[in-house]
Amino acid sequence: MAFSNFFENLKRFPLIFRESLIRHDKPVTDRARSQSVFSNIFLHIHSTRVHRYALKPTFTFGLGVMAAASFFILLVTGVWLMIYYKPSVVEAYGSIKDIQNIVPGGQFMRDVHRWATNIMIVSVMLHMSRVFYTAAYKRTRSFNWVLGVCLFVLTLLLSFTGYLLPWDQLAYWAIIIGSNIAASPVELTDALGITHIFDVGGLTKTLILGSENIGQEALIRFYWIHCIVLPLLLILVLSPHLWRVRKDGGLARPDNLTEKDLEGTPVDANAETVFKNAPEKTYNLMCLVKGKTPAVGRGPEQTVSSWPNLLVAEVAVFMLTLAIVCVYAFALDAPLKEIANPSVPENPAKAPWYFLGIQELVSYSAFMGGVGIPTLALIGLIFIPYLDREEQVLGRWFDNATGKKVAWHSVFFSIITCVGMLAFLVKFGWLRNWFPQIPQIVITVINPGTVLLGAVVLWSFFIMAKHDSTRMGAISIYTCFLVMFLILTYFSVYHRGPNWDFYWLKSQWPMH
Amino acid sequence: MNTANDDTINRRDFFTLSTYTAAISALFVSILGLLKFPMPGLFPEVSSAFKIGKPEDFPVGSTKVYQDKNVLVSRDAEGLYAVSLVCTHLGCIVSTTEKGFKCPCHGSVFDGVGSVIAGPAPKGLNWLDISRLPTGKLIVDTSKTVDTGTKMTV
CATH class of the missing domain: 1.20.810.10 (Cytochrome Bc1 Complex; Chain C)
Known part of the structure; x- marks a missing residue:
């Protein structure tokens, strides 16, 4: 008896092993699809069903x-x-x-x-x-x-x-x-x-x-x-x-989603109808519990099964x-x-491109460019959700027409101030060139980096007051930081040469 | 029995407070300990001084650069002086130009005696101490700075 069981089990081992590994059916039904997601420790960072809007590629x-x-x-x-x-x-x-x-x-x-x-x-x-x-x-x-x-x-x-x-x-x-x-x-x-x-x-x-x-x-x-x-x-x-x-x-x-918002996203025909009880019901986590789910009898939910829709996208x-x-x-x-x-640095000694914006700021003042401004920027980023608590529509790029307008205006503002500041700096130099004896603390406090920072802060306060909206203030300051980061990065990648001097083209660099 | 007035603390509050105090100070001390661990307790004893030869090796108007020490030694009519070539901004090594020094990393510019003319450097290049050994040889100590313009008469 034991022998026949032994051989029978050995023969069926692949099947039993698979069943011990994956403890549900193949994901061909809504129920098994839900189980695939929620009974797997790695997949269960997803919910079993995902909203169609989350799968919209342009979102x-x-x-x-x-x-x-x-x-x-x-x-x-x-x-x-x-x-x-x-x-x-x-x-x-x-x-x-x-x-x-x-x-x-x-x-x-x-x-x-x-x-x-x-x-x-x-x-x-x-x-x-x-x-x-x-x-x-x-x-x-x-x-x-x-x-x-x-x-x-x-x-x-x-x-x-x-x-x-x-x-x-x-x-x-x-x-x-x-x-x-x-x-x-x-x-x-x-x-x-x-x-x-x-x-x-x-x-x-x-x-x-x-x-x-x-x-x-x-x-x-x-x-x-x-x-x-x-x-x-x-x-x-x-x-x-x-x-x-x-x-x-x-x-x-x-x-409030419209049909247009959901264009091009996968549809689940079952979810279009009003939720029903078993056996027609669709499966989300609650449905896997026996009995009636809270969603029964409610209007349609715009969700689809995470397996396979979300997983395929990922x-x-x-x-x-x-x-x-x-x-x-x-x-x-x-x-x-x-x-x-250790005795000969490269000339110019450039960091990888994503740090060059900071390197440009550091070339104004070591402390402000390397510690002060980055720290302020990070503090600003962290504070955004706590200072801008206006109730509004979520999940739409730039919120609405005003948001788009503010973003564009901020792009222009930051291009003009940042390019203007760099042109001024290249043409006329800064305090140290004019007053060699000036105490360092003055340059630490007043340098092109802090002037730009001040301009951005003033601009976003102006936008905030003009539109009477903290969200618009946030959009303007974020946009300015982003655009200036890009300009400074571009500038130091392409226009900084040996001794950190300005050059229009790399081909103009002196040979050495 | 329970006659405690507002000024006294009851037994339960006393124990709660002392437990919190003990827990917080233990946490604080252990964090200090964890931070102390990576703090180097001993620095390698590398000599910061090096010999540069006799005064006769430096005729008036001559300049010598000690590349591996990042030091420039020069002599003019007033005397002998040593200038550190480490940029005071962020530690790159400046290169010599006709008019003075330039830093390749962030563009600080220094004049012939190492004072800042332009760029982000907070102060001029350091002037280093030169002293004479009993044998008559000169040594430069890179860890000892002197005021700009201090020259050794020889």
Whole structure:
């Protein structure tokens, strides 16, 4: 008896094993589709049914999923690169060379890791802009916006600590500049004359570098931060970020949707009808509970089953992200400069493009550009949902015609002020050129960066008063920051040459 | 029995408060401990001073750059002086030009004696201390700065 059972079980093993693994039917019925989502720990960050508006491609453009997808690609390639990378001042550069020239597929792996960073940064910024312009930070979602800002900062820090690791010229001088920016509160404490008692800048610098100078201690710290601390923190913050979207009832959407809003989204014929009880009922989480659901007898809900509609959309965005990164990596190799040389910085020494806007600000004042203005901008971002609490329609780009108008006006305003300021700066210089003896604290407080910041703040107060709306104020300040960031980035990528001087074209750079 | 007036604290509140105090101070101290851990306790004893030879090696009007130390030593009619080539803005190494020095990273410009003319540098390039050993050789100490214009008469 036992023997026949044994052989019978052995014969049926594949079937029994499958049933023990996936404890429901194939997802061909509404019920099994719902079960596929809610009984799987990874899939249940989705609700079992998703609103049709959330699947509208021109609403989200899949940007959040793209950011998550690029993070996933970075995790996998990063873990693989760790096999060969050696976090030692002597061996780091050589190990990157080995990855590129000896390891099979190593160059491609490194390229994918490097370019996926670009995709992640761009998609995180665009995703944040989407959430902002569709007012999706309002009502119960305020704190999730704060989590998003944290994720943005973590993304930038991950990128920064990442490009320090190859120990090439870019890495070495980026550490020098980065650690001295961390030490730049000295400008303030010096002006107050308290540096010898309370040297907060110097303390931070020592903590980051693990020594007075840049060397092995600094490299191993950045390696530790890049590979362990920041990824863990990012996952820790990303989890509630996604969870809260689900708990807040999916993506933000207008309260009154028209048929036109839902054009081009999948339809579930069952959901069009009024909810019925079993056996015709459609399945959401509540329907899986025995008995009558609260939705029975109510009007139609514009939802479709998450499996397959949402999952197909997500996988499609993931594949698109992977495809972009692969094509990019195939066409263009990740940059690697010469090995670090402590006596000769590159000329010009430029950070990757997404930090060049900040590098331009830093070239006005180390403390204001590197610490002051970025901190103020982050505080401003965090405060947006708490200062703008107007009740309004959610989930529509720029809200309405007024929102669009304010955004356009702000684009023009920031182009005029920012380009004007840069032209003035290039043509006439700044305070130090006119009054060489001027105390540093004056330049720290009054420099092109702070003047632009002041102009933007005044402009958004003006817009807020004109339209009597905090939301319009928020749209104007966000738009100005975005446009000025783009202009400063463009300016320092294309028009800054050797010695950080202005050039119209790269071909005009002096040979040296 | 329960005669406590407003000025006294009852037993339950006392224990609640002391438990909170203990918990918060334990948390605070452990965070301090975690922050203290990565703070380096010992710095490698790298000598910041280096020999530059005898005064005779520097005829009036001559300039020598010590590339690996990032120091420039020069002599004019008034004497010998050493200027650090580390930019006071964010630590890049300035390059020498006909008129003075320029920083490649953020565009600070310094004149011939290292004072800022333009750009974001908060102060001029540091002038370094030169001293004479009993043997007559000169040493420059990169950790000791002196006032701009301090020259060693030789």
